[in-house]
Amino acid sequence: MSRTKFSLSEDWLATIAGLIIVAVIGLGVLGPGPQTVTINAAAGEIQSKLALPLSGWTVSATIDGQRATVEGTLTALSGGTNLIIECAAGRLRSHYAVRALPAGVNDAPEDRGQIVVVNGCDAAVSVTYRTSGAIVWPLFNLFGR
Amino acid sequence: MTVSTRLPEETQSRDWLRMLIGTLLLIGLTIMVAEIDRGIANFFRGQGVAQNPLEYPLTAVVVGLVANGVLRLTRTYTYVRPAVRTELYLKIGLVILGARISLGDLLATGVGGLVQALIMVGVVFFFTWWLGGRLKLPETLRAVLASAVSICGVSAAIAAAGAVQARKEEVTYITTLVILVALPLMVLAPPMATALNLPQDVAGAWFGGNIDTTAAVVGAGTLYGAQAQQTAAVVKLSQNVLIGFVAFGLALYFVTVVKRGEGERPSAKIIWQRFPKFVLGFVLVSLLASVGAFTPELVREMSSAYQWIFALAFVCIGIDFSLHDLRSAGWRPLAVYLGATVFNTLLALGVAYVIFGVLF
Structure with missing residues (x-):
């Protein structure tokens, strides 16, 4: 039995593979891509600002342009939750809103989390x-310079 | 004499098995390269050097060479050979590299950086091309060498090698030279700038124009001062952006002139047949980056992706390495590289002084 064999040149194969990788990362095919809020x-x-409901956020903050740490940093945002970051007496503290x-x-919509800075x-x-x-990318933060 | 007969299905399944074993081994080796690279970067960070000047291609080639030796000693080389597709990996990486080459960056770097980049890349490229011709280097090696010295080292060498379909040994030879020459320049250039009493901007522009790897440029700038570091990075960035133009021009030149048959007229069909098509992918991605299709975060992710793929390609180069092929290159490429580097260093000093010390 004869079989029709379809083959691509190396150039086209590389072009398609490269464009697929660019599309996967660029269009967020497998996820929303990196986020900054x-x-x-x-x-x-x-x-306040809305953000995608994701976990694993990293948080940085400044007070008057000087780097500051957020006490009790919360790194997970789920849909419909409100995360409050309060500045009082020169210190930043974070907590989920439980009261008004x-x-x-x-209030945050069901498909978004909300970060509120007071x-x-x-x-x-x-x-x-x-x-x-x-x-x-990179896996295990390799090639991270 | 023995004659072995094998059913086609059996051969095919063995090829697939070898492909699988080879791919798994290559992935493992590439992860090892990344781990070693991270260790080296941490070492340099501890010494106050922000970026790793021993760039990952060198580590990858060394890891590939060790694997090459072990595989040959244990007679298992043929098991992994089907997965060693160096050119394919380089071309995939180059398409993704386009995301980092944004024309917007070129305009954002300022007139001074742009003017210096155009002068340096143009003059140094043609000087190195000419010198390579005088010493009778093959055209492909001349193209890779001239791109490496005039633009930005490793990335330019890889891009040019893809565009002109250079041999793997030529890429290895040049990338190794780029890294080994950039390292002492990174250490020597700052004290030389101090001895010449160069202002921060002029010194930075000099480092950016004359040192071949981005990491070493930033390293030299860091050693000289904050302003020098910023100017060095700007000038280097301007040069990097020109990779796309040079790769496209080289691809076209090689198709229409160098690889043209005797008495053959370069018809559109022949140009299309011979043109390295992945260059179009590279240009397309670069255009997308230029119109702002990717955020800086996405560009960072894509940079990681192509670094992984290039690391994989360089591991393959190490596995495929043949000492005989490298020896056959002889001393001439080294002489051209060093001659061009001296020319580049002197020209960059003059151009940086005029542009950043007098005009801007």
């Missing part, structure tokens, strides 16, 4: 939540 709040202000949200802030300090606060891609 930054919330800036001036002194006395309350600001601050005035002017609506700045009770007398300096500007900036909080950044980041995730890497769905496919963890």
